[in-house]
Amino acid sequence: MNSLRKLDAKAIIISLIGFAILQGLLTADILDNFWELNMILICINIILAVSLNLINGYTGQLSLGHAGFMAVGAYTGAVLTVNFHTPFLISIIISFVTAAILGAMIGLPTIRLSGDYLAIATLGLGEIIRIVIMNVNYVGGAAGFMGIPKYTTFAWAFFVMLFVVFFIKNYVNSSFGRACIAIRENEIAAETMGVNTTKYKVLAFMVGAGFAGVAGCLFGHTFYIVHPSSFTFLASFNYVIMIVMGGLGSITGSIAGAFILTTVSALLSAWPELRMIIYAVILILLMFYRPQGLFGNIELTSLPIFKRFKGGK
Amino acid sequence: MGIMDQFFQQLINGISLGSIYALIALGYTMVYGIMKLINFAHGDIYMVGGYVGFFCITIMHLPVLPALVISMVLTGLLGILIERIAYRPLRSAPRLSVLITAIGVSFFLEYTMMYFVTPQPRTFPHILSDVAYHIGPFVVNNQQIMIFAITIILMALLTYIVQFTKTGKAMRAVSFDTEAAQLMGINANRIISFTFGIGSALAAAAGVLVGIYYNSIDPLMGIMPGLKAFVAAVLGGIGILPGAAAGGIILGIVEALVSGFISSTFRDAAAFAILILVLLFKPTGLLGKNTNEKV
């Protein structure tokens, strides 16, 4: 069992080496601003995908409103930084709290809905959040909130992402995560096993929404501006597509999905229409030939190559 | 204009808009009823219908009615084709896969259209001169009358097909229990194709009517109305045809009243707020029956 922690330590060391290399390439200007921006976006999208996977993949509650929570975080962070001059880390933490509270507020009433009804309700709530923001002049209304300092560096995005990935990974591998998975597999049986299904669903919504808020806060501090049009339900679809592409119930998959889609979209950014057509075709083909996603519910760390790290039980 | 006049005016506007929603919602609800699929591409079918009508009128110089019929036929065939290519292979796949495929089809239609016709909105030719009629407290223009008339005719036609034809009975049977229907010798695939065809044709009609009414079409015009139509279908009780029609009209009226009396920016929020309220208090919709899971 202690090997679990050893495995964690190894994963962190590998991540740090990876970070050092990428940061070195950035500092040496081998990777230009365009790529720095996209590396930040990849980290942000990984946070969104992994946190959404907790709700959709592990708990089995199809949510199509993730962009709404992201919006809450983005605007909270922007207001705090610009109007209250809070340090970046504090903005991030408060963004988490605000989005998580909203997640709970939305989660509590909608949680008894199931399947398609929940999906469409979360979609509607996400849109309502966006429309309400659009009508609040304090945050710039439909024109967006401008003049946000660019605090999000690759280092910030990377380390926050690393924290979120570890948080979610450890969450799903504990009794909290097992409760979520039990709910996904059979809600009535889960309840009968003593799992308070309402509590764990709301908790999953809170944690997922909170980290979406964190991603939003990072996002807002990347572009000098947050604009309501960044948080439509189409954005939410995008995050769902990332996790389905990677495989629901696999954190590795969510990371891969976020990475692949963000990279492909960066590479094709010169041809916006063609990009979306290719995107659509890939999506359809993926559902035909690999509906369980690239990784299914398998984690990288359970592949044979990683087994030797594990050692005895 | 007095507040009552304004109210009646918004009511008429609302019913016009609602008729459009109703036509789209019917297709949504039929497809959901038969396949349990939220066909996110349905709004884009409506968009394609609008463009086909547009080209019929501008390039082929056809009058409104032939343009409408051609658009319905071609778009109906497109619907059948989409089902055949994109959804049929996934008949036994998990629901989420089909949902994602529907999103994929939606993007495909939007951006393929954009690729060919550019993202610029097209101005629909002004084919009907504006004539306003005063009927009691209502002021109705001839475009609105055309929308009402065509909507009513199409709904009557649909009711006839579903209630009185053999195919209609088969549709209801497949929607009630696909497996049992197949055991009774009904070719479910053929019926599903037919459902997509009919639903898409109705959406196409809505697309052409919207073009005439608002004078403008663009490749992304289907996204919001598609979503609203789904809200309408849920409001009426998903899978129930009269529910979709009623839901569409109610939604149209509410939106018109909200934009007339509160603010047009809250129009979309009103639709989604209705959705949430319905889901929380009567998730099966206004005309739906409650069902419980057997333990």
Place this chain on the structure above:
Amino acid sequence: MSILLEAKEVSKMFGGLKAVSNFDMTINKGELIGLIGPNGAGKTTAFNLFTGVYQPTTGVINFAGKSLKGMKPSQITQRGIARTFQNIRLFSELSVLDNVKIAYHTHLKYNLAEAVLRVGRYMKEEKRIEEAGRELLKIFKLEDKADEIAKNLPYGAQRRLEIARALATRPQLLLLDEPAAGMNPQETNELMDMIRWIRKEFALSILLIEHDMSLVMGICERIYVLEYGSIIAHGLPEEIKKNPEVIRAYLGGEA
């Protein structure tokens, strides 16, 4: 003997339909009781009422001296009632061991922060339930299938796993809904032995619904007979066998 569960004049209406009415039942500590009756008599409804899946329309259910009114199924499980399902409800995509681990849910003592930081307590607790789970599987002859996916188990093994999982919640009262359904006579015999054994070993009371009369008559100390939602007879197995009401209910016609 002390009373463990007591149902007094319980009824449950679905719309205008009376699923259960005037239902009285007493289960003492350590008893093994059978609940029988024709299909649709309301046996599973009674289970659903005891476990909080349904709330009674009228009447009270007391468990270990406290009313169960308004409690969610998870709270009732924490109080000490566990159950299996007529139509097996395993976590079918998960491993056999994970199925049991989930059932230890209420007995794990670490919080969210400890889980996320993987501190010593998390490690110790996870190790403890892993061992306890494997121990439990051994009793049900499932130890070498611990890492298999639950849905791939043969039917009889799935039923055994459901019982193992119910026991992992550490109940005082175990409700078994047709545990022998779909089993062959030999499996049924083994099951009877197992039920007797776990009652003794885990110091449980057991209430079981069963259509297999040899099983019910063979192991139950007392039997309740339900028809159209009402208890029409209860008593010792021999009394039930001779009861004219019961014979009429099962064979039809006038007794």
